[in-house]
Amino acid sequence: MTPAVSDVKTLQIDGIDVSAQADQTILDAAREKGLSIPTLCHLDGLGDVGACRLCLVEIKGTSKLLPACVTRVEEGMEVTTQSERLLKYRRMTLELLFAERNHVCSVCVANGHCDLQVLGQAHGLTHVQFPYRYPKLPMDASHDRFVVDHNRCVLCTRCVRVCDEVEGAHTWDVMSRGIGSMVITDLHQPWGESDTCTSCGKCVQVCPTGALFEKGKARLVAKSRDFLPYLAMMREGK
Amino acid sequence: MNRVRLATVWLDGCSGCHMSLLDMDERLLDLADRVELVYSPLVDHKEYPEDVDLVLVEGSVSSEEDLHKIRKIRRQSKILISLGDCAVTGNVPAMRNPFKTAEVLRRVYVENVSVESPTPNQVVPALLARVRPVHEVVPVDVFVPGCPPSADTIFWTLTELLEGRRPDLTGKTRFGA
Ligand code: SF4
Ligand code: SF4
Ligand code: FES
Numbered sequence: 001m002t003p004a005v006s007d008v009k010t011l012q013i014d015g016i017d018v019s020a021q022a023d024q025t026i027l028d029a030a031r032e033k034g035l036s037i038p039t040l041c042h043l044d045g046l047g048d049v050g051a052c053r054l055c056l057v058e059i060k061g062t063s064k065l066l067p068a069c070v071t072r073v074e075e076g077m078e079v080t081t082q083s084e085r086l087l088k089y090r091r092m093t094l095e096l097l098f099a100e101r102n103h104v105c106s107v108c109v110a111n112g113h114c115d116l117q118v119l120g121q122a123h124g125l126t127h128v129q130f131p132y133r134y135p136k137l138p139m140d141a142s143h144d145r146f147v148v149d150h151n152r153c154v155l156c157t158r159c160v161r162v163c164d165e166v167e168g169a170h171t172w173d174v175m176s177r178g179i180g181s182m183v184i185t186d187l188h189q190p191w192g193e194s195d196t197c198t199s200c201g202k203c204v205q206v207c208p209t210g211a212l213f214e215k216g217k218a219r220l221v222a223k224s225r226d227f228l229p230y231l232a233m234m235r236e237g238k
Numbered sequence: 239m240n241r242v243r244l245a246t247v248w249l250d251g252c253s254g255c256h257m258s259l260l261d262m263d264e265r266l267l268d269l270a271d272r273v274e275l276v277y278s279p280l281v282d283h284k285e286y287p288e289d290v291d292l293v294l295v296e297g298s299v300s301s302e303e304d305l306h307k308i309r310k311i312r313r314q315s316k317i318l319i320s321l322g323d324c325a326v327t328g329n330v331p332a333m334r335n336p337f338k339t340a341e342v343l344r345r346v347y348v349e350n351v352s353v354e355s356p357t358p359n360q361v362v363p364a365l366l367a368r369v370r371p372v373h374e375v376v377p378v379d380v381f382v383p384g385c386p387p388s389a390d391t392i393f394w395t396l397t398e399l400l401e402g403r404r405p406d407l408t409g410k411t412r413f414g415a
Contacts (some may be wrong), residue, residue, distance in 0.1 A: 098327075098413075102333070102336070103327075103413070104327075104329060104330060104332075104333060104414075105323070105385070105412075105413040105414025106323055106329055106330060106385035106413075106414045107330060108414065111414040112414070117412055117413060117414065120412065120413065121409060121412040122409075124406075124407075124408035124409070126326070126381035126382070126383055126407050126408075127320070127326050127327070127371070127373060127378075127381040127383065128327065128371075129373075131374060132327075132328060132332070132335075132371075134332065134335035134336050134368070135336065136336035136337070137336075
């Protein structure tokens with residue numbers, strides 16, 4: 001069915017004329033046009049939460065930067081996805097992520113297959129200007145097959161969302177606030193004692209970093225995430 | 239032509255960056271025509287000289303001695319290059335940072351030994367409370383991440399600097415590379 005004319009919005013992204021459906025986000029519309037906006041918490045097939053702020057874009061008429069993954073297109077919008085200012089903030093965001101917990105890439109299971117690492121490299125990060133915090137964080141290896149290492153978690157909540165939205169188990173959630181936030185299983189019980197975890201491993205596949213991994217593998221092979229958009233599509237019956 | 243005065247320094251690292259440096263193989267000969275190696279763990283100079291043009295620093299700043307050395311190195315060198323993840327991020331040496339120094343020493347010299355020996359407190363330099371990347375202690379001019387950075391990356395960085403350019407390492411290497 002072709003959408004009604006009123007459902008279609010026309011806007012400009014990086015000077016290019018774009019038409020999009022009213023319920024599309026700026027990120028969707030940009031990617032359909034082949035324009036790339038960096039993302040970390042977004043994953044095709046999962047609902048968006050705007051947690052990482054890497055996808056911030058400039059919109060003419062407002063001085064605020066807005067996250068492209070949760071901002072809907074509007075008629076006549078003029079969006080800029082690449083600028084000196086955006087690059088500065090994206091870099092800063094990445095540096096803060098590296099400084100917040102303990103990322104030791106050389107000995108990390110995700111080395112070479114990590115979204116954070118790739119983003120750092122793509123943004124020309126050669127060092128972190130903020131002092132590292134070096135928090136003391138636990139690892140939980142109580143599950144038969146999987147491990148969570150909080151040292152590497154970037155709190156993107158992909159695990160929380162895939163477990164809730166796709167698997168329907170809602171084993172994962174986020175506890176506490178601000179810098180004290182942590183992903184937990186059930187009511188902050190050891191993962192291996194969780195009553196709700198089905199051991200499906202979806203959380204491990206969607207985790208962008210070395211925070212969730214399979215036991216017995218010293219190095220991760222690339223994670224597989226293709227199942228997500230497919231599942232989402234089948235469920236919506238599109 | 240005056241040759242460029244090059245130094246290389248080994249602080250708290252595994253010497254892997256120096257191994258990678260040697261991995262430049264025959265390109266070392268090209269470099270030898272253009273630089274004079276005035277200080278390095280690979281040669282036998284005891285004192286860090288005055289007026290160094292380029293210095294490659296491997297390793298993080300982990301002990302009182304490292305701290306003393308890096309300050310002197312900074313004072314006496316024009317361009318300081320942080321070489322490798324230990325120098326750039328703290329890397330593996332910094333994994334002790336969430337723990338207190340006393341806990342670390344107890345773990346190494348008491349809990350993990352079959353024959354107990356006293357914890358050394360003389361001759362060896364005292365550990366700093368926190369391992370720190372070089373740029374948290376002194377200003378750094380060029381950052382070359384990697385564990386270790388490849389010989390190609392090091393060679394390219396050095397030749398750029400010898401040509402008087404500031405190397406742009408975007409996309410060339412990364413943390414953990
Ligand atoms: S999670 Fe990624 S960025 Fe963090 S230490 Fe591992 S490889 Fe490096
Ligand atoms: S464990 Fe992984 S998927 Fe879950 S919030 Fe942390 S980084 Fe994201
Ligand atoms: S991708 Fe938009 S906020 Fe993370």
